[in-house]
Amino acid sequence: MKNYILSIFNDLSNKLDYLQNQSILLEVPKNTGHGDLSCNIAMILSKQLKKSPREVAEEIISSLKYSDNIINDIKIAGHGFINFYFTDSFSSKIINEILEQGDNFGKTKIYAGKKANVEFVSANPTGPLTVGHGRNAVVGDTLANLLSWVGYKVDREYYFNNAGRQMRVLGDSVKLRYLELLGEKITFPEDYYQGEYIKDIAQKLIDEKGDTLKKDDPDGNFKEKAENEIFDDIKTTLSNLKIHHDIFYNEKQLYDDGKIKNLLNELKYKKLSYEKDGAVWFKITELGGEQDKVIVKATGEPTYRLPDIAYHITKFERGYDLIVDLFGSDHNATYPDVLAGLKANGKNTEKIKIIIHQFVTILENGQIVKMSTRKANFITLDELTEEVGSDVVRYFFNMRDVSSHMNFDLSLAKTQSDENPVFYLQYAHARICSILNMIKDEKLKVSTDHLELLVKNEEKLLIKKLRQFKEEIELSARLFETHRICTYLEELATHFHKFYTFCRILGSEKNLAEARIALATATKTVIKNGLQILGVSAPEKM
RNA sequence: GCGCCCGUAGCUCAAUUGGAUAGAGCAACAGCCUUCUAAGCUGUAGGUUAGUGGUUCGAGUCCACUCGGGCGUACCA
Structure with missing residues (x-):
């Protein structure tokens, strides 16, 4: 219109x-x-x-x-x-459109033919995902859904690094626990991984290999076992939230393919790098940045910046039209370096959309819970999902603007989960399903022949809201904001519940009843499609 | 110190990107189930949008400063 x-x-x-x-x-x-x-x-x-x-x-x-x-x-x-x-007659045509398109209503082809890459989670396999990772995981997956609704072909990607210092510490931690379980006296450093899961991994190694690894290098079997176990665990956690990545990109591949070396040479050739104090520096000041940064340490080991840049170059090489990175606010200082690197490489950084989400403050009984994987002071994402269910977790993390510093009270989530707005939406859907079951016995059908009979205020407002769905999706996708879908659906559900209260179907004259059934059916479709984007189920009964 | 983000009802957060009377949900209070699910609906109360100044037809939104909070500010990732 x-x-x-x-x-x-x-x-x-x-x-x-x-x-x-x-x-x-x-x-x-x-x-x-x-x-x-x-x-x-x-x-x-x-x-x-x-x-x-x-x-x-x-x-x-x-x-x-x-x-x-x-x-x-x-x-x-x-x-x-x-x-x-x-006019009412023009306005109510949306009902026909929704009924015709069904599950596809709301999908558009604005970006048809374009490829998008959404990188999210990307946690290194040093421990289980915590509630803190939840926001990133859920929003990333939902964003990917949203982009595909507007026509993108989307790849979900997980970038990780199984080399480097943290992983060595992980291997060491497992080896120490292994020795400990075999009865040796050890001293376990404070800055090693304290979590129980490390002991579980050590125990598995004993179950499988006995004490034959006592003399092994922690960097070998120990690290490898830890990585595999932890990664399996992470994937299970994600899967419990209906999240599946298409691509797991290992940083190591950048070295194997010579991408790191190439980039280093290129920067040197373009005089954008220089040596100082035994290290190689990236001349970011030349590209408008604040200060130059080290890209290869005096030890000869690259810092994270170099592979990060090389990694993003591969995203361009892989032909994506849109590259979305979802980071927590702790990364807000790193992405300008990556962008500078890409510019140096001649890439069009307009294709990149960096989304920084703020942290969720976790509260339990009114107390702030500080999470740290290393200190093993965390609540796992799995525990939360088991406790409240995938729908609640997904809805909760999706419902707020990523720039908001949201609070999450665990005790509240556990005890008062009925009050989560997700149930309000699901209930509206279930109510409609219930009506549609009922009308079979009443010889009523879905009919758009007399939509002109929908003249009550509650009916008109509901129709008007239905009209806005498509536009809401387009706007949400353009702004990369998933919370808009939640806000919209809550408003839609409100209008439906009012309609349900004041506009009866059973007992109304046949033509009016059937027009209302058409309206209810259209509403059901839109709620279901909206929940589909969010990755939340639309139950037929509650 | 510097950079990014935030500050809206008692609490958790929205607000069509600069629009009309700042809205929801919890919590509080008062009502509505002999008829399609009361996980619902109706009503009441709750605000100097942290503060001060500026920009203009018009500011919660943009700019400057102040106060308060989060995250950074590595030859860690």
């Missing part, structure tokens, strides 16, 4: 030349009394035309040519808003 208004404005621009190169912004007013769509163009042009906004609005409205079948009324309101009111 936006398109229709834009088209009549376009026709008008031939007549009023000040509309020629003016972009027309239309929005759905908050206040339902202000119509279906609202335009602020008169206020914007008022200064330039030296007329009051209302005068400009008058002039525009009187020249607009439109069909009475589509537009019922156009009014000037407030300081000079032009409000459009659609």
